[in-house]
Amino acid sequence: MEYSDIASVAGKGGLFKIVKPTRTGVILESLDDKKQKLVASATQRISVLSDISIYTTDQEGSRPLEDVFRQINKEFNGDLGVTPTSEPDELKAFIKHIIPDYDPQRVYVSDIKKVINWYNALKQNAPELLEEKPEEKEEKKEKPAKGTKKEKPE
The missing domain is CATH 1.10.10.1650 (Arc Repressor Mutant, subunit A)
Incomplete structure (x- = not known):
């Protein structure tokens, strides 16, 4: 789960997991033990924690x-x-x-x-x-783009 998967809805207490979008809004599930589902419409103020x-x-x-x-x-x-x-x-x-x-x-x-x-x-x-994010070590070793060849040292 990521912060972009969790939202707050104005007027509703607590946090909600974003389950999936619908034509008119989004389906949310409460993060607490009750796991209540809620269909939030596009007119409700929904704030994603990552934002x-x-x-x-x-x-x-x-x-x-x-x-x-x-x-x-x-x-x-x-x-x-x-x-x-x-x-x-x-x-x-x-x-x-x-x-x-x-x-x-x-x-x-x-x-x-x-x-x-x-x-x-x-x-x-x-x-x-x-939890603290593990320090991203080194960027993945650069791979040549598809269709290109690595140059061999002479």
């Missing part, structure tokens, strides 16, 4: 949610010390610890609560997504 990022004040302007989740897992390994019901100041301190240059003007407490909820959901149902 979500957190605003920052650095040159790039944002940080992908995937990187944020991996950083949280690396720093806290599942024991966050905060919950979505924690005080707003605690939540802001938590996100500042993870992303020191986050933009407090554009990242709301409700956004931080979603990050915590989604992290917990992924930790329970798709922990492999939170």
